[in-house]
Amino acid sequence: MEQTIRVELSETLKEKPKTDQLEFGRVFTDHMFVMEYTEPLGWHNPSIVPYQPLTIDPSAMIFHYGQSVFEGLKAYLTSDGDAQLFRPERNLKRLNRSNQRLCIPEIDEKLALKAIKELVALEKDWIPGAEGTSLYIRPFIISTEPYLGVAPSRHYKFIVILSPVGAYYKEGINPVKIAVESQFVRAVVGGTGEAKTGGNYASSLKAQEVVAKEGYAQVLWLDGVEKKYIEEVGSMNVFFKINGEVVTPALNGSILEGVTRNSVIQLLKHWNVPVVERKISIDELHEAYKAGQLEEAFGAGTAAVISPIGQLTWRKEHLVINNGETGEISKKVYDTLTEIQYGKTEDPFDWVEKVSVPSKVKHA
Amino acid sequence: MEQTIRVELSETLKEKPKTDQLEFGRVFTDHMFVMEYTEPLGWHNPSIVPYQPLTIDPSAMIFHYGQSVFEGLKAYLTSDGDAQLFRPERNLKRLNRSNQRLCIPEIDEKLALKAIKELVALEKDWIPGAEGTSLYIRPFIISTEPYLGVAPSRHYKFIVILSPVGAYYKEGINPVKIAVESQFVRAVVGGTGEAKTGGNYASSLKAQEVVAKEGYAQVLWLDGVEKKYIEEVGSMNVFFKINGEVVTPALNGSILEGVTRNSVIQLLKHWNVPVVERKISIDELHEAYKAGQLEEAFGAGTAAVISPIGQLTWRKEHLVINNGETGEISKKVYDTLTEIQYGKTEDPFDWVEKVSVPSKVKHA
Numbered sequence: 001m002e003q004t005i006r007v008e009l010s011e012t013l014k015e016k017p018k019t020d021q022l023e024f025g026r027v028f029t030d031h032m033f034v035m036e037y038t039e040p041l042g043w044h045n046p047s048i049v050p051y052q053p054l055t056i057d058p059s060a061m062i063f064h065y066g067q068s069v070f071e072g073l074k075a076y077l078t079s080d081g082d083a084q085l086f087r088p089e090r091n092l093k094r095l096n097r098s099n100q101r102l103c104i105p106e107i108d109e110k111l112a113l114k115a116i117k118e119l120v121a122l123e124k125d126w127i128p129g130a131e132g133t134s135l136y137i138r139p140f141i142i143s144t145e146p147y148l149g150v151a152p153s154r155h156y157k158f159i160v161i162l163s164p165v166g167a168y169y170k171e172g173i174n175p176v177k178i179a180v181e182s183q184f185v186r187a188v189v190g191g192t193g194e195a196k197t198g199g200n201y202a203s204s205l206k207a208q209e210v211v212a213k214e215g216y217a218q219v220l221w222l223d224g225v226e227k228k229y230i231e232e233v234g235s236m237n238v239f240f241k242i243n244g245e246v247v248t249p250a251l252n253g254s255i256l257e258g259v260t261r262n263s264v265i266q267l268l269k270h271w272n273v274p275v276v277e278r279k280i281s282i283d284e285l286h287e288a289y290k291a292g293q294l295e296e297a298f299g300a301g302t303a304a305v306i307s308p309i310g311q312l313t314w315r316k317e318h319l320v321i322n323n324g325e326t327g328e329i330s331k332k333v334y335d336t337l338t339e340i341q342y343g344k345t346e347d348p349f350d351w352v353e354k355v356s357v358p359s360k361v362k363h364a
Numbered sequence: 365m366e367q368t369i370r371v372e373l374s375e376t377l378k379e380k381p382k383t384d385q386l387e388f389g390r391v392f393t394d395h396m397f398v399m400e401y402t403e404p405l406g407w408h409n410p411s412i413v414p415y416q417p418l419t420i421d422p423s424a425m426i427f428h429y430g431q432s433v434f435e436g437l438k439a440y441l442t443s444d445g446d447a448q449l450f451r452p453e454r455n456l457k458r459l460n461r462s463n464q465r466l467c468i469p470e471i472d473e474k475l476a477l478k479a480i481k482e483l484v485a486l487e488k489d490w491i492p493g494a495e496g497t498s499l500y501i502r503p504f505i506i507s508t509e510p511y512l513g514v515a516p517s518r519h520y521k522f523i524v525i526l527s528p529v530g531a532y533y534k535e536g537i538n539p540v541k542i543a544v545e546s547q548f549v550r551a552v553v554g555g556t557g558e559a560k561t562g563g564n565y566a567s568s569l570k571a572q573e574v575v576a577k578e579g580y581a582q583v584l585w586l587d588g589v590e591k592k593y594i595e596e597v598g599s600m601n602v603f604f605k606i607n608g609e610v611v612t613p614a615l616n617g618s619i620l621e622g623v624t625r626n627s628v629i630q631l632l633k634h635w636n637v638p639v640v641e642r643k644i645s646i647d648e649l650h651e652a653y654k655a656g657q658l659e660e661a662f663g664a665g666t667a668a669v670i671s672p673i674g675q676l677t678w679r680k681e682h683l684v685i686n687n688g689e690t691g692e693i694s695k696k697v698y699d700t701l702t703e704i705q706y707g708k709t710e711d712p713f714d715w716v717e718k719v720s721v722p723s724k725v726k727h728a
Contacts, residue, residue, distance in 0.1 A: 028423055054427075055417045058525050059392055063418075066430045066562025069571065081668060103569040114407025138512060142427050148389025148502060148527060150599055161422050185556060188588040190549030192567045198430025199563015200687050203556045205431065205516050206474050211624040224552040225589045235514055 003111050003348045005033075005118055017082035019130040022166030024303065026281075027186025029135075029162040030186035033115045037105055037156035048113060048119055051161065057146040061153040061179040067097035068198045070140035072261070073167075073303050075120045075355065077127040078343035083120055083355040086323060086341050088113055095139060097246035098195040103171045104141055110134075112139065118159055119247040123162055130155035132338070136303075143200045173326050173334050174218035175310025178233055180282060181207050182315075184252075186231065188224035193231075193254030200256075201235065208234070218299070220282075220312065223254065228281045236307060240285060241329055245274040252279075260300040264333055266349060273329065282314060289319045296327030305341075306334035365668035367475050367484055370396075374414035383494045386530030388667065393487040393499075393526040397479045401469055401520035410475060411482055413539040415525065421510040425517040432562045433462035436666050437623070438529075439484045441491045441498075441717065444706035447484055449501075450705045452477055454623045459503060462559040467516035468505055476503065477479040480524055485721045487526055490561060496531025496702070532668045537690055537698055539674025540581035542597055544646060546679075548617075550595065552588035555593075557618030563601065566618075579602070582663070584646075584676065587618065592645045593615050600663035600671060601625035603618040604649060605693055611639040616643075628697055630713060637693065646678060653683045660691030669705075670698035 008238045010030045017027050028051050035046040061067055071091040075083050092109040098105050116137060120127075127135040139160045143153030184207035187193025192200055207219045218234030230249050232238055237258040246268055251257055268275040288294045297309035310324035321327075338344035341354060374394045381391050392415055399410040425431055435455040439447050454471040463470050480501060484491075491499040503524045509519030535590035551557025556564055571583045582598030589675035594613050596602055601622040603612045610632055615621055632639040652658045661673035672695075685691075703709035704716060 010561060027422065028510075028511075032422060051422070053419045053421050055419050057417050058396060058415070058523055059389065059502075059527070062427065062522075062562075063432065064434050064502070064562060065565035065569075066432065066505060067566045068427065068430065070428055073436040101570060102566055103573055136512070138423075140427060146390075146392075148500070150565050150572075152573065159422055159427075163423070185552050185554030188445070188549050188555070190547060190588060190591075191552070192563070193557075197563070197566060198426075199556070199561070199566050201429035201514050202431045202466055202561060202563050204514070205429075206465060208514075209467055209516065219555070226552060227554075 005048040005115055006045070006121070008047065010051045016126060017164065019132065019166070020127045021135060022128060022164055024165045025136060027163055027164050029069040029126045031119060031163070032162070033119045033160040035115070035158040036310055037158070037171055037220065039154045040327060041324070042105065043107060043158065046115055048122060050056055054157070056144055059146040059148055060145060060301065061143040061145050064148060065143070065150060066197070066199050066202075067102055067143035067153055068105065068141060069095060069102055069104060070138060070196055070198070071095045073137045074134040074136060074302060075127055076341045076343070077129050080343070082343065083127055083357065084126050084343060085116070085353045085355060087158070087259050087351050088116060088353055090262070091139070092259065094196065097235070098197055099141065101192055102197055104143070104156060105140070105158060107158055112158070117355050119160055119162065121353045123282070124355070124357050126162060126164050128164045132169070134165055136163045136165045138163065153338050170313060173306065173308060173331065175308040175324055175326055177215065177311040177313065178218050178220050179211040179216040180230035180312060180314040181211070181219035181221055182209070182227065185224035186221040189253040191254060194251070194256055204235070214312065222282060228283070230280050230282060230285065231255050233299040233309065236304065237296050239295035239300060239325065240280065240294065242288045243295070245276060246329065247278065247280050249280055250277040260302055260305060260337070261352065263337060264300050266337060267333055286314060286319070294319065294321055296329055297321050298327070298330040305337050306330055365535060369479055369539045370409070370411040372413045380490060381528065383492045383497060383530070386497060386528055387491060388529045389500065389527050393490045395483060395486055395530070397483045397524035398527070399473060399479070399522040401522070403518045407471060407522065410479055412479070412486060414439050418521070420508055420613065421696070422514055423506040423510040425509050425511060428512060429507070429514060430561070430563050431466055431507035431517055432505060433459060433466055433468060434465055434502060434560055435459045437501045438498040438705070439491055439501060440705045441493050444707070445723065446707065447488050447491055448707060449480070449484070449717045449719060451623050451627065451715045452480060452717055454626070455503070458496070458560065458621065462503065462561055465556055465559040466561055466568070468507070468520060471505070471522055476522070476707060481719050483526065485525055488719070488721055490526060491530050492528045494531070496533070498529055500529045502527065502528045537670065537672060537695065539672040539688055539690055541579065541675040541677065542582050542584050542673050543575040543578065543580040544678040545575070545583035545585055546591065547571070549588035550585040553617040555618060558615070560620060568599070580677065585645060592647070592669065593643050594646060594649065595619050597663040597673070600665035600668065603628060603662050603664060604644065604658065605660035605691065606652045607659070609640060611640055611642060611692065613644055614641040622665055624666055624669060624701070627701060627715065628664050631700060632698055634712065635708065650678060650683070658683065658685055660693055661685050662691070662694040669701050670694055
């Protein structure tokens with residue numbers, strides 16, 4: 001039987017920010033989704049409630065042992081005024097894979113998708129309409145049992161909050177400078193690198209802080225074992241076009257399986273552009289560069305979609321890629337993905353999922 | 365100028381649990397210490413307030429990116445009725461080292477120690493008096509800025525909560541069975557292994573869950589690079605007595621520098637027992653076992669003080685150490701450390717720090 005989501009509407013509505021003043025992840029909508037887990041009840045009481053602070057005991061495990069997972073996806077407004085999601089099932093599948101790694105009880109993916117759709121439908125007026133803007137959707141699970149023992153929590157909250165976000169590139173897609181990270185490590189096989197959990201992000205802050213002072217946008221992470229193989233760029237997956245072929249690091253247990261990553265691979269295959277998932281070392285990349293074969297490089301993730309890499313710095317050598325400009329494939333992938341997301345072009349992969357807005361929550 | 369700690373007393377006091385019913389970390393005292401960090405104010409408003417839930421925005425960074433650190437130490441009641449701490453300065457120094465790694469602004473260690481002492485003094489009646497019991501002290505820092513960007517938070521809370529805890533060994537010190545972990549990795553050099561941060565503990569839950577089903581108390585962690593060198597046992601440091609010499613893994617960047625670890629090393633040196641910090645591989649340990657030279661093994665940490673290892677299972681082979689019984693050195697270290705902590709013996713190292721209870725908070 002399909003579960004009903006209880007809805008408690010907010011008595012007052014916030015003023016919506018101006019579209020040209022939107023930042024990423026600073027403003028939140030009027031409502032949020034909350035579902036509780038306790039033993040022996042399991043996940044229960046799925047509810048849409050007014051956006052509000054959480055009241056949590058200071059001994060709750062989330063504050064001590066970091067047992068948490070999250071996801072990130074977006075709702076887009078089409079020119080017809082419809083709201084739509086991009087491959088949300090993949091985010092929810094990944095949330096459950098993260099749950100397994102972090103010993104968190106799995107959620108019902110269908111119920112979670114229904115919750116996201118109902119919440120987005122209710123908050124449809126919060127989806128900004130301007131080019132490149134969207135409504136960022138943040139599902140997350142936190143461990144809330146008031147207990148200081150190092151053990152999986154027996155209480156959790158699954159929450160979804162929404163934030164209207166501006167265009168990632170205010171002046172169009174723009175290549176960035178990246179530093180190859182040689183000191184700090186993001187993740188290692190056997191750790192939590194392929195899960196979307198807080199600790200991976202907390203661990204990454206220091207490297208980012210160091211290179212930001214030197215003018216770099218992000219770091220390129222190498223594997224934690226040999227400090228040799230390329231893993232990710234910042235919190236995105238990474239692609240290189242080498243001598244006509246697009247290469248991305250193969251999933252190995254320490255790399256996050258990005259939804260955008262998978263979409264890029266499918267698009268390239270659809271276009272008959274050679275694409276391969278395999279181990280790639282920083283030395284191989286450097287040699288390709290010296291041979292004039294490193295044609296493009298870009299990051300891929302939900303926030304920026306595609307982030308071209310104009311310069312890569314390794315051992316004080318600056319590798320300038322495609323004259324520091326956005327490459328042809330990077331641009332084509334970016335344009336096509338965003339056109340599909342905003343419903344401006346056909347969707348041959350059936351990636352887009354419409355959010356139906358029932359008349360009772362339709363806004364004036 | 366010494367900072368004043370504001371005190372707001374609770375109007376009602378909780379009933380204290382019976383000493384023989386104490387669990388670890390489930391019951392908390394009447395008050396807690398809280399200090400806020402915002403920019404540009406820095407750390408401010410140090411306060412002792414009634415123990416109460418935290419009210420935090422669902423977008424606060426702690427719920428998403430795990431930027432947090434913590435410590436663990438204990439207050440002990442002496443037979444004279446005095447409260448005392450064990451080497452608290454080391455915990456606060458380590459808290460600041462963890463802060464550095466996690467991009468959290470450092471705290472004033474003197475103020476933090478003063479806060480802990482004033483809080484413990486106020487809650488002195490909560491320190492259980494029975495053998496082996498104590499008042500567990502949990503200082504922790506969480507990132508509270510309501511922002512979904514992956515960047516260091518600009519708001520934090522430093523909190524100290526107290527929990528009366530029972531004897532770790534209800535029937536005396538007791539050897540445990542440990543499984544050598546071959547699949548999961550706790551930490552790697554370049555990661556956060558030497559910091560006391562939530563992500564390390566979240567990451568460790570899965571391995572623990574797997575071996576617990578097979579009847580093991582904990583895992584023995586190997587290094588994440590070669591899966592060869594011994595790092596820690598569960599969330600404790602580890603020691604082995606091999607052919608008369610005590611060996612513990614050298615601090616390498618992925619091992620936590622335990623206060624108990626340091627104290628054990630100092631005690632052994634004081635007794636002229638040979639002790640060395642160096643790399644030690646699981647193969648070396650196995651060979652020592654086969655040669656009949658693996659005489660003792662034990663974990664060392666604040667919670668259990670000393671946890672003897674009676675059996676170590678590696679590649680399905682069971683290494684039974686000291687006939688599965690507590691070794692002579694393990695026992696002597698345990699007895700001496702606890703006698704110092706409870707003020708039952710002299711303290712040649714000046715480890716103990718008395719908590720002075722001012723008359724105004726002295727309880728009847």
